[in-house]
Amino acid sequence: MPFAIEVEALEKTFKGKHEVRALDGVSFNVEEGRVFGLLGPNGSGKTTAVRVLTTILKPDGGSARVLGHDVVRKAGLVRSLIGLAGQYAAVDENLTGRENLQMVGNLNHLERSTVSGRATDLLAQFNLSDAGDRPLKTYSGGMRRRLDLAAALVARPTVLFLDEPTTGLDPQSRNDLWEVIENLVGEGTTVLLTTQYLEEADRLASILAVLDHGHVIAEGTPAELKADLGATVLEVGLATTDDASRTARILDALGPHAPVLNGTVVEVTVDEGPTSAMAGLRSLDQEGIIPTAFTLREPSLDDVFLALTGRRTEDETEETEETDDPDQKQRNRALRHAATNAMPIATGELS
């Protein structure tokens, strides 16, 4: 059995005020012991795919198997083999960290004696020993995420699902969580990870699938996906649109990728960041153009999308996914905002 997860033409439509086709024939396979990244903007169907694979949601069509077991017909068995850490840190606010882990252990039907030892071990492993007997109200966002992940690991799952594990976390907590996930992978657990961050997918996943409107639009290693993309994005802000279009023409000479003009901002993907930046600045200087902003950054999910689909990640259709709850929408908006603003690696204000 070479695959830990097999997904075939999965379909799911959410009925309601506005019908949403969340999964529109998704297919992919995940080899055992791999970290598979599902990359896509909000509303692309990532979470729905995870919910189907973790038996929470029944698909309308297609099939999915985890370790060879159908997630609909053998749901009970699948549940005993998997772990799920969710997007919104589903841990019980009113319990302590230890009580949360013990509850999950008991609900996994582990021996009572195993449960308490396992809780202690996991608290230590996730750096929560001191906070273990404190109520969750006193936990920071990062601590909650770590506990959520620990809860997913109580029964030593063979396959682990991580739905946007670091969304909304500060960079330090994100880094900590990444290290934890990397260690898990070292132990041979198969991981399916969803994320909106190209950087996260790049760091953790060995194979990526890009989801858009409920189907896979690209699949490959992070290196393969980025090869078509160029390593760095050069973003130049200008005073006028006129300057911007002149800049776009000038920067076209930098490489194979065509600059994208967006109002007074020009973006171009380049292979050699610093070299291209210097070349670009020299040419602009010769033409007497002075940028108002000049930024070098890593390509974001938005750039991957632009390269793959010719359009940016959309904003409007995404909010309908699985929720009419205004709070949830608010969160989604905030997350999306965070996701589309990629992390700058070098920024200089020139004027």
Place this chain on the structure above:
Amino acid sequence: MTTAIATPTLSGAPHSDHLAARARWAVSDTLTMTKRNLLAVTRIPEALFFSAVQPIMFVLLFRYVFGGEITIPGTTYVNYLMPGIFVQTVAFGAVSTSIGLAEDLQKGLIERFRALPMARSAVLTGRTTADLIRNVFVVVIMTVVGLLVGFRPTTGVVPYIAGVLLILLFAYALSWGFAVIGLSAPNSETAQVMSFPLLFPLTFISSAFVNVHTMPSWLQGFATYQPVSVTVSACRALMIGGATATWVIQSLLWTVGFLIVLIPLASWRYRTRT
């Protein structure tokens, strides 16, 4: 395929389709969930305190403010009042089932439970069992409060305990109804708001506080035979005397009827709520 079943390093129980194992887990999962819900109650002492304050205020209000205007033939008003207060208190308390479930849904905890190999029924049975246990304390506290303000049960310990059991059973059935509301509400605030239009007529258009004969005749039928009223009447009979069997039977019929309808309904809402 079968080799895959052996792969998990689950240290305790592997997945099983055996009926006996599943029944055992349904019980142990219910206990786990009950414990979790009761722990939550103890973690918010303020909520515990104020949930006791409200029924005590009702006792004081009816005993000392309105009670002087109400005469009940054959007994004191406080003796008439307290069985009504008991039933009203547990009925109001059942709202916590709807709020708690709506909150679990809202916070994503139910998602986690759904992905665990636990008995599906345990989320609901654990919640309603926790409320049942909480109600035991509620009735004990309210009995003490009643004794302090002059409540004097006249029938002896055994009928009194029978009355308490009847109340607890009735409250348990109500919890399943409020579970349906909690599973239908978009969030916990709405669950609370949705519960009261149901609770107010049931507790106030009833024999809990006043003799229904003082009500307009078109209201008396409902006020006499609706579930809260017959349970109050049954408890009153068990605690301070009067015709007992007919009210007890009617109350049990309501309770059993509720359980037969509401348990499948709540389970169905739980299964279909995404």
